[in-house]
Amino acid sequence: MGSRVSLPALLLALAGGVLLWPWSGAAQGLPPTTGDQRAVEVDVHATDAGTTLSAEDARRLGLSTDGGEATLVPPVLLQESPAAYPEGLEGVDGEVVLELRVDEQGGVAEVDVTGGTSEKALVASAVAAAKGLRFSPATLGGQPVSVRLPFVYRFEAPLSESFMGHLTGTVRAKGTRRPLVGAVLFLDGSTTPAATTDSDGRFSLKVLPGAHRLELRAPGHAPERFEEVLVQGETLEVLYRLEPLVVNPYETVVRDERERTEVSRITLHEQELREVPGTVGDPFRVVMLMPGVGSLASGISYPVVRGSQPAATGFFLDGVRIPMLYHLLLGPAVVHPDFIDSIDFHVGVPPAQYGRLLGGAVEGRISRPREDRLHYTVYADLLNSGGFVEYPFASTGTSVSVAGRVSYAGLLIVPLAESLNESGSEYSRSRASFWDYQARVEQKLGQGRLRLFALGSSDDFGSTPIPDVANKNGFGVRTTFHRVDLRGTHPLAGGEAELGLTWGLDDFGFLGERTVARPQGIGVERVGEYTLRQLSVSARARWQRRFSGTLELTAGADVEHRRAAIVLRGTGLAPGQREDTLSDDPFQSPSSLATFSGGWTQLVWRPASPWTVSAGLRADAYHLVPGITHPALEPRLAVRHALSESLTLKAGAGLFHQPPTVLLHVPVLDTSGLRYGLQEGMQVDVGAEWKPFQGWEVGVDAFYNPLRRTVEFDLTEVALERRRIGLTGPDPAESGYAYGAELMVRHPLGDNWFGWVSYSFLRSRRHQRFARFDAEGNVVEWTRGTLPFAFEQEHVFNAALSYKLGRSITLGAVLHFNTGRPESGEITSKTMSPRFDEAGGPLWVRQDLDRVGRLPPFFRVDFRAAKSWALEDLTLDLYLDILNVSFQQEIYGYVYNFSDPKETGGRREHLREPLALPLIIPMLGLKAAY
Template identity: 25%
Template sequence: MRSTRGIAHALAILLALTCTTSSTFAQQRGTDVGGQPARRQVTKMPKLVKFVEAEHPKDREGVAASVILTIEISATGEVANVTVASSTDPAFDAAAVAAARQFVFEPAEVDDKPAPSKITYRYSFTIQEAPAPAPAPAPAPPPAPAPPPAPAPAGEVDVEVRGRPRARQETHQTTIRAEQARKVAGTQGDVLKVVQNLPGVSRPPVASGQIVVWGSAPRETRIYVDGVDVPALYHGSGLRSVISSDLVSSIDLVPGAFGAEYGRGLGGLVRVETRTLPRGTHGYVGADTLDGSALVSAELGDRARVAIAARQSWLDRVLAWTSAPDVGDFFPIPRYRDGQIKATIDLRRREAVDLVLLGATDDLTRTVPSPDPASVRSEKTFTGFWRTYARYTKVAEGGDTTIVTPFFGRDTSELLQRFGPTPARLDVDSHRYGARASFRTRLGSRVALTTGLDTLGTSSKVDREGSLTLPPREGDIAVFGQPPGDEYAADTWRTNVVDVGPHAYADVRLGPVTFTPGVRFDAYLVEGSRKTPRVGLTPSIGFSRLETALAPRASARWEVTPRLALTTAYGTYHQAPEPEDLSAVFGTPDLALSRATHVTVGESLKITQTLSADVVAFQKSMKDLVVRSRLSNPILARALTQNGEGRSYGVQFLLRQELWKGFFGWISYAITRSERRNEGDESWRAFDFDQPHVLSIVASQDIGRWGFGARFRYASGNPRTPVDGSVYDARTDRYDPVFGPQNSIRIPAFWQLDVRVERSFPLGESSRVLVFADVQNVTNRENAEEIVYSASFRRRSVITGLPTIAVVGARFEF
């Protein structure tokens, strides 16, 4: 018998009895309140679907060996890292690691969702007996194929599901993993832009980063990154998000009726969880038509890891090379940049701290020239923010979870509008500080209790001058490009708003029913530098008051069958006035809290293991909304009132296919109605952002190293107020419009088809190049974005959106 080349085979049976979920990275889950209330449930083990045979070391012919490996698997099934857990020979170690890095798995699932995991894997090198010599010379037969994986001895393979504790699962919540969001057509690979395609979200106007959820105004929806409030999810142009996609783990959209952990908003909730930093050195460098970006993460010893990311736009320079110098006269060309730093320090087992710094800035300029200086229109905006926070996490042996996140930051916005000789300027500079803390524990086998404290302070300086009606607000009756009135005012004031929000909720499981009662109490300290306008040398008289609000919340989920669940949720919500509205000249210093009530009922059906259907009906009622005074000469320090009322109701549908054989996608459709009125009015009018019908169809398919995606969107046009005639004003030498019923017509409906194609090229064992083309509006449809009128208001036309645009790019990953 002589030795031949060794044939490798893997022993990779994942034993459910020895499968353990790491308490260090447990997840809070509202419906899992049995033995370990803070732990996630592993619902599927990773499965090896592509085995790669190792090269038997040439100087080890005739030698058998086994190498024990630790393999880290991503949520997409790719191998993220391989290390040797037990070594017998460095030559065999190197060969086994090289082969294991090329494995492909079906990912583990936690709570039926793909999740990263870590397994212990034995790779065995064996010896095969050579075939007997043939009478005549003949080529040696090829090696026998690798045998299938054989069962491993009990206790030999473990699975550890990794990840930081996440926020509890809300009753009506849509979660998208970053790995899938990156592949959605129309997002240009930007993970957070997938929010615009989720159920309950209205289509934003072109070049806008607004988020309108279930009929709530953009500033009524709260955005959190790791539980820290940030002012915006997107740059001002809406082309990019403010956080690197490679630092994002998942995105949650809760359109309404969220739990007691969160407050200060009448609308929805967007939560972004940053990614757990991997071991080793990883990163990417990318560039496309819009911008360039890069990220690098590395280990700093055994307990620390750090990642740094940055992005810089260059679309304005690209267009300057290819277009006329005045290309941005009608469409503002953005200039944006952002950066992030995240460091993770493992203090002890089940205890860690994340240190994070986020920052982003935007510049937008638009000028509409005219031979008449009185008709020149221009707009310049600058926005920026930064946040720094420390997130401490500790999970005790019994599953009790403690999370504490103090933070500090600054928000800056500058707006300068000019309509001929009439300027309007609004500058807001705010410092934000606060902390979020929560503790979750088990009270018996059926109850888990979470208590917490959510604090936020906002200290602002506001400087405003110009027209009383600029910038416009919801409910104003105007047409696009209409000059403001001739009135002029100016004011500079300071405000300080501090909210302390203790809260608690319990997850109670009674057989197939999970009930989550909760309560939140908010105490607002509202302070301002001026209660009345300054008159002559009259000194400023400030104000200070305390506003309190009790907000009960409750939700329930009934698992009727293993595949069918019924849900319902209820909550009351409050929001403090914005610093811009507390001016004694442009606003009202005495504004109190706005209030809302949310009610939802829904049904969730699991058709297959990866296909699900959800239906949710909702109703929102809003009171004490801030609106502009109807008086032509408002009462002193009463330019704004709280006479506004609102209501929103509708049904949304979601049919979603989770990742299955390289395919995922969803169809979402919402039928909603959003209305407003002033207190005392009998009739309701359409909300300025009302879109009764919104449809999104998303599909993505991976075939080998190719990826294909498509997205179709349809949305009703926003309402507008018609112009029935005009009156000539000889004093100003212009026509003034005569308006019809408010918001009684609509911009024509929008629809658009986008496609995406990508191709990856492996470079060695752990690097690759990814090239892609993301084409928006492939049919070149001329979608109307706004209704405009001639100078005499006798002719009406529309401003159309962007034509077919292809964003082409590439990135090198390592």
């Protein structure tokens, strides 16, 4: 405590006072005095009209008032001068009454003590402080005058630290434990803030002992009231939590976005990755709803990018290529969603760092470890359960993150599979399961970081014989992979350098089981295994530096060594494999030793403010032992021109190479296929990006991809040996092209909703050799022609919307439409024509490939509903995610059969039955985040 000032100058204006006027008696015709001038004290009086001077006194002072009274305007305090409580004085209160003479300039000319306490220290402090007061001059009849006025200093003895109570604490958001910055605390009903939280959500204040009422307010949170009792001389530490008005709101966040230098890159963040209906909360599945993407079948999330094979698109995780992205084709991705911060989707002309790809590139960026406190999430749904734990060690700068999942997919998938396959179900049961893990240790090293990241995945599905009858067979497919990556980043030569080392193991195997009779009963034994195994070791380096505002250079190199072989145990043969092909068929008996090496550079140049030029060059060498080497040089160029702040034109082109592909990535086969040479294609893209309104983005692209050389095998050729003519020759290559247009209208996160609409027109053709058949199904000639590619879907439409309602309820829907693929027999059935033999019996004859039909179009609706709760330290989410809530059947092909004569009056008739399935994946789950 100090002093409190009382200013009775207003009392002077209301009740009267003393006016000092410099007066010369000679000037007024009165008897002279000893001096030229003297101060005359005159009473002033308060009236309803204000403070006045009588007409007689005004005349005596020489004021012209036209015979009336003169009005006094009292002084007004302009500058306070608080009196400090004297040091060394304790427990003494009091007041000092002063009389001040305020001169014509508003300064304090005299200070007289007229009453109050006799404590000399308080009097001295009041007198010293009064000399610092400043007023506006008093005026009388418009002229400055000097006045005397009373003034009071009141002193209150400051309370000692031992007497006060100390309240300190932290304010956090309920559920997320996020510190609330700028939260305001009000004490005992006061409208004046008593404290405000700092950047760590902390506050501190001293208050009198006793009970107090506190109110906390923070933007976006409901105000809360608390009651605390403080004890004299003690500190009370509190933790207050405020309820968010909306749990995990769709907020517009200004991020430090990487500048767009590519032709076509779509970046998705946060809820855009985890709350899209039909994706089961999996970030990578959102790519299926992007422009330029077709699909194998509904629910199978391997994208067909601009008419290429799914294996032509690469999936990366911070530069590490992932061999298998999804569990059981229909399941979640092999990486826990909490490890993914954002996803970049390069639908066309990806930068030079993405090599050995003929199609697009999808890169998941691992989230930076949080360094504040322990975080964990756990969830469970109808398909699997998983968890994520992250803990920072602040003393050493170390962060550890661990995640994993295990499935009980059989509860959902096995009954579905058995309902579709009744044959053999009496002696076998379907099975399906998977697991995965991820672990990260990241260490700060000065200005750099060192990270060890390991991940792995395993899938097992098939049929298991029931141990009731001997000599019954079962069959299974097992896939496993592991990756261990060590990466370091550090400033170097004015830029940032990265060095990485990766070890990998991939298995893709077929397992055979059989029931056997034992003395104790019939049991199940594994009788054979055929596994493709690949061991890889790779290294990569990257350096990036911005030389100026107009020039930025990124350069890198990578090398990968692969050792591939087969593992045979028991009666292990691949489906359809013959023992006489084990030595001469690279796909039936693959074994290889290969090294892929490459270097690349990407230069970004901004010659003028509206222009951005990104030029890249990549050189690769594909070496297969013994003595097969395929060099490849890939120039790439992207140009962007900003016509305005809202409209940008763009164009790009590049050359791309890739080893032969087999539908999806299968270990060993892409390496063994190098003896057939490389695939080569070019990508050309032009388009525009437009931001018509705040929060809206429009993108338009047109592309043309000439494919000079393609070597694309399907699983039928590889596993069942139904080979096209010329496949075993020196060059099974074909050629082709793809072209199309894409449109995307997007509203990113903000205003409690996000969504987009995308449309793609896609055509993909191949120049290939095919057979022509006569009316009886015999081959009459071989010819060449331009045919629709097996994965071509000409029209694809997607619309996604997610809206955050009140009470933390989220609703969302996805609409998907695509036209059917050709029924060419490569990944589906082949069109057959109804014919009759000489006896009039019905026949089905294969249709020429240039005359095959198409599968019907498919339309579906996905739905997602979620409710969130903010508990004390937990956020709880309950969600229902349904793929194909519209219950639409997708036709994957046809079975060409004949009717039962008993049902058709003794006649056998053509019977074309669709292979259709209303694939519906309902996912009910619960997730807790701490």
